[in-house]
Amino acid sequence: MKIAIFATCIVDAMYPKVALATVRILERLGHDVVFPAGQGCCSQMHVNSGYIDEALPVVRNHVEAFTAVDYDVAVAPSGSCVASLGHQQPMVARKCGDEGLARQAEEVAGRTYELSELLVDVLGVTDAEKQLGSYFPHRITYHPSCHGLRLLGLGDRPTTLLSSVEDLELVELPDAQECCGFGGTFSFKNPDVSGAMVDAKIKNIESTGTGLCAGGDSSCQLHMNGAARRRGSEVRTVHLAEILASTRANPLELDQIADLSIPRVHATITPSSAAGPGGAQAASSAGGAR
Amino acid sequence: MTVVDLGMPGTRIAYGSGNLYEETPFPEHARSELGNQQMRANIGHATHTIRAKRGRVVGELPDWQDLRDAGSAIKQEVGARLPELLEQFEANVTARGGIVHWARNAAEANRIVTDLVRAKGVDEIIKVKSMATQEIGLNEHLEGQGIKSHETDLAELIVQLGDDKPSHILVPAIHKNRDEIREIFSRRMPGTGKTLTNEPAVLAEAARTYLREKFLDTTVAVSGANFGIAESGTLTVVESEGNGRMCLTLPKTLITVMGIEKLLPRFADLEVFTQLLPRSSTGERMNPYTSMWTGVAEGDGPEEFHLVLLDNGRSAVLGDPDGRSALHCIRCSACLNVCPVYEHAGGHAYGSTYPGPIGAILSPQLTGVAAEQNNSLPYASSLCGRCYEVCPVKIDIPSILVHLRDEDVRTKHGERDDAAAQQRSTVSAAREAEAAATGAQPEPAEHPDRVKKSRVPSEMDVLMKGAGVVMSSGKRMALAEKALPLGRGALKPFGGAKWLPGMVGGWTQERDIPVPPSQSFRNWWRKHGEETEQRVARDLGSTALAPSGPGEAPSSSLAGHIEEHAGWGAEAQAVIRARAGQSSGGESTKSSDATSTGEEQA
Numbered sequence: 086m087k088i089a090i091f092a093t094c095i096v097d098a099m100y101p102k103v104a105l106a107t108v109r110i111l112e113r114l115g116h117d118v119v120f121p122a123g124q125g126c127c128s129q130m131h132v133n134s135g136y137i138d139e140a141l142p143v144v145r146n147h148v149e150a151f152t153a154v155d156y157d158v159a160v161a162p163s164g165s166c167v168a169s170l171g172h173q174q175p176m177v178a179r180k181c182g183d184e185g186l187a188r189q190a191e192e193v194a195g196r197t198y199e200l201s202e203l204l205v206d207v208l209g210v211t212d213a214e215k216q217l218g219s220y221f222p223h224r225i226t227y228h229p230s231c232h233g234l235r236l237l238g239l240g241d242r243p244t245t246l247l248s249s250v251e252d253l254e255l256v257e258l259p260d261a262q263e264c265c266g267f268g269g270t271f272s273f274k275n276p277d278v279s280g281a282m283v284d285a286k287i288k289n290i291e292s293t294g295t296g297l298c299a300g301g302d303s304s305c306q307l308h309m310n311g312a313a314r315r316r317g318s319e320v321r322t323v324h325l326a327e328i329l330a331s332t333r334a335n336p337l338e339l340d341q342i343a344d345l346s347i348p349r350v351h352a353t354i355t356p357s358s359a360a361g362p363g364g365a366q367a368a369s370s371a372g373g374a375r
Numbered sequence: 376m377t378v379v380d381l382g383m384p385g386t387r388i389a390y391g392s393g394n395l396y397e398e399t400p401f402p403e404h405a406r407s408e409l410g411n412q413q414m415r416a417n418i419g420h421a422t423h424t425i426r427a428k429r430g431r432v433v434g435e436l437p438d439w440q441d442l443r444d445a446g447s448a449i450k451q452e453v454g455a456r457l458p459e460l461l462e463q464f465e466a467n468v469t470a471r472g473g474i475v476h477w478a479r480n481a482a483e484a485n486r487i488v489t490d491l492v493r494a495k496g497v498d499e500i501i502k503v504k505s506m507a508t509q510e511i512g513l514n515e516h517l518e519g520q521g522i523k524s525h526e527t528d529l530a531e532l533i534v535q536l537g538d539d540k541p542s543h544i545l546v547p548a549i550h551k552n553r554d555e556i557r558e559i560f561s562r563r564m565p566g567t568g569k570t571l572t573n574e575p576a577v578l579a580e581a582a583r584t585y586l587r588e589k590f591l592d593t594t595v596a597v598s599g600a601n602f603g604i605a606e607s608g609t610l611t612v613v614e615s616e617g618n619g620r621m622c623l624t625l626p627k628t629l630i631t632v633m634g635i636e637k638l639l640p641r642f643a644d645l646e647v648f649t650q651l652l653p654r655s656s657t658g659e660r661m662n663p664y665t666s667m668w669t670g671v672a673e674g675d676g677p678e679e680f681h682l683v684l685l686d687n688g689r690s691a692v693l694g695d696p697d698g699r700s701a702l703h704c705i706r707c708s709a710c711l712n713v714c715p716v717y718e719h720a721g722g723h724a725y726g727s728t729y730p731g732p733i734g735a736i737l738s739p740q741l742t743g744v745a746a747e748q749n750n751s752l753p754y755a756s757s758l759c760g761r762c763y764e765v766c767p768v769k770i771d772i773p774s775i776l777v778h779l780r781d782e783d784v785r786t787k788h789g790e791r792d793d794a795a796a797q798q799r800s801t802v803s804a805a806r807e808a809e810a811a812a813t814g815a816q817p818e819p820a821e822h823p824d825r826v827k828k829s830r831v832p833s834e835m836d837v838l839m840k841g842a843g844v845v846m847s848s849g850k851r852m853a854l855a856e857k858a859l860p861l862g863r864g865a866l867k868p869f870g871g872a873k874w875l876p877g878m879v880g881g882w883t884q885e886r887d888i889p890v891p892p893s894q895s896f897r898n899w900w901r902k903h904g905e906e907t908e909q910r911v912a913r914d915l916g917s918t919a920l921a922p923s924g925p926g927e928a929p930s931s932s933l934a935g936h937i938e939e940h941a942g943w944g945a946e947a948q949a950v951i952r953a954r955a956g957q958s959s960g961g962e963s964t965k966s967s968d969a970t971s972t973g974e975e976q977a
């Protein structure tokens with residue numbers, strides 16, 4: 086299958102490792118992964134802040150980027166961004182009076198899946214050890230971010246995958262369904278309440294004794310991780326994709342989690358010998374998308 | 376806001392007034408409330424207890440989602456047929472001996488009630504707990520007119536005797552614990568003194584003794600109403616303590632203040648709501664007391680019955696197709712009990728009579744979000760969606776919050792000047808009227824922080840505009856991300872950042888910023904996208920993978936963590952439905968949920 090990856094702006098800029106992990110999982114299943122070069126953001130930050138007019142070009146860009154390139158389905162390592170495509174993009178287009186764009190947005194959203202959703206529903210993966218070779222010999226807990234939980238209805242897809250990773254022990258998180266307090270611009274417009282919410286979340290993660298909380302949304306993790314550091318807590322977060330991508334031959338080590346750069350081990354071509362054929366392909370998609 | 380013509384020629388939109396204003400912006404108010412550890416402990420304990428109770432009784436009904444759909448549909452019908460139903464209701468109440476009064480706003484309603492009480496020659500009334508009379512500030516108004524009202528609901532009495540404000544729709548004193556209640560009672564109830572302990576039964580007995588006298592001596596009662604049945608003119612009050620039953624039956628005169636949205640078309644509709652309401656609000660299968668009355672009946676109950684039908688901004692809400700479903704609310708308080716923002720900040724932080732998620736959408740809509748008094752409320756949510764999940768009438772609160780944020784931004788950008796001017800004049804007129812009635816100085820209509828000096832772009836405008844430019848182009852994203860190594864170099868020695876300037880300083884108030892990566896994925900992929908074979912070989916070595924086929928979704932859903940049919944948003948449903956036919960997998964749990972979730976937004 087030809088699968089387009091929607092990295093999402095936060096993963097693209099701050100968590101490139103998560104996008105790479107997503108690619109690695111799909112490639113080992115034999116799928117072709119393309120990165121539509123025109124992609125930007127889902128528009129959620131603008132919409133949730135009430136800037137609907139400013140969201141329109143962001144929506145249009147996403148729709149154009151994901152119609153210019155040929156693929157079967159698209160995937161994003163974020164429940165919140167995938168939910169935004171179906172939940173908000175058509176609404177933005179309609180509020181701005183562009184019914185055609187709304188329809189196109191619905192079409193794109195209809196083919197875009199959150200990672201665990203794609204793996205379980207479309208690709209039939211329910212045993213990560215056997216079907217993906219996933220290996221992560223650690224105790225972790227899992228926080229289901231709100232939009233994956235309530236807008237996409239991901240249910241137990243992520244935990245089904247995680248608990249089938251070789252040697253992984255999944256400890257249930259108390260009050261898991263409570264919001265971590267991120268909420269986009271809510272995090273800095275209402276910092277005190279957001280801070281109180283993340284306090285509760287961090288305490289619950291600490292109570293599991295795992296110190297490591299997996300999840301499917303990097304933006305929530307940026308918030309939880311940053312808050313844990315500020316509070317002097319040992320709690321750290323890790324994306325579901327990174328755990329599923331981790332194998333016996335190329336395991337994710339705990340001390341690698343903190344550095345957000347893609348480790349050198351993942352590159353075959355060294356920086357000096359760059360500009361391989363991949364560059365040409367990405368550039369051509371970029372031309373098509375714009 | 377798109378204004379829909381309601382067929383009332385020449386009528387200006389009437390916005391609400393009364394106890395509907397958030398005088399201090401929510402973030403500020405919340406900050407001071409968060410410092411009250413006792414309050415937070417009390418609310419945290421109470422909300423968690425009631426959540427669990429609600430979860431149990433809702434879980435035992437196999438048709439809960441159908442009931443929610445039915446409740447939502449009936450309330451939608453009420454909105455669509457409101458003028459006609461109101462006239463039918465008025466005719467039926469009148470035909471059975473009731474007297475109907477119409478009040479456009481808080482001041483009119485207060486005046487009507489005051490005149491009715493005066494006409495009876497009394498200076499004391501008893502009251503059944505009611506949100507509508509809280510909303511119009513009836514007690515304070517009567518007080519100014521020399522009329523004393525006695526709240527008879529236990530929690531409302533605690534708030535009244537403590538000179539406090541309610542912080543919850545159902546349990547107004549949820550922020551108080553037993554010790555605090557004991558202290559208030561022993562101070563304010565003559566004769567209780569030192570014998571009073573903090574045992575709930577002892578406290579309840581003290582209140583009962585105190586109230587019994589009032590029930591027997593007072594001849595005028597004021598109530599609200601949970602439902603008004605258009606086809607019969609019947610009014611309904613549901614409650615737990617029996618104080619309502621006493622107020623509705625013992626006095627000679629009964630005055631009921633009811634919001635115009637509380638109508639139900641048919642008596643049979645009660646079947647749906649008497650199931651939805653108690654389970655959602657107190658977590659009981661059935662509330663202990665359901666009182667119904669239709670007009671007056673000789674020799675049975677009050678001799679005189681007055682009904683005050685209150686608009687106070689409701690017509691304005693109805694005029695907004697994207698926000699009007701807020702009028703479906705049956706005041707169950709389930710959304711408050713599950714809301715993490717409410718749980719931490721408490722009810723007082725929302726300023727107005729209506730706290731929590733419903734308050735964050737209802738208060739700004741009743742007063743108009745452009746009135747500025749309530750324009751921080753739509754932002755008082757992380758949009759986690761729990762409110763929608765539990766709302767018995769499926770009000771899409773998160774989507775309405777976003778709609779109101781859009782309205783607020785448009786107001787600030789000068790796109791709503793007419794509405795804003797009208798809303799502001801409603802506020803000042805209401806304040807002057809209240810001041811004239813009580814002889815006090817009118818309060819300034821504007822919070823000083825909220826008066827804008829000029830229309831220069833705000834920090835938020837600049838941020839959003841800039842981000843919009845970058846995020847709407849892959850090329851510009853790639854360019855902007857070229858700065859990552861620079862940021863990495865700058866922050867690496869410090870292990871991240873701890874301080875940001877201005878508005879985004881709210882981020883670093885609570886969180887560190889990590890050291891950014893050396894390269895974005897986009898820029899990395901341009902060089903390494905083609906290395907698929909090497910990546911697979913590196914990850915798998917010689918391991919062979921078991922085959923995967925077309926997907927088959929697991930049948931269970933996050934083991935009891937979430938109720939079915941939770942996804943909100945009418946827009947998303949079209950997409951999810953389209954997807955159901957596309958997934959090569961078996962029937963996914965999600966698609967089957969989704970098809971029945973389509974909440975109508977008409």
Ligand code: SF4
Pocket residue numbers: 655703704705706707708709710711733762765766767768769770
């Ligand atoms: S909005 Fe819904 S959940 Fe909240 S009080 Fe009203 S009816 Fe109850």
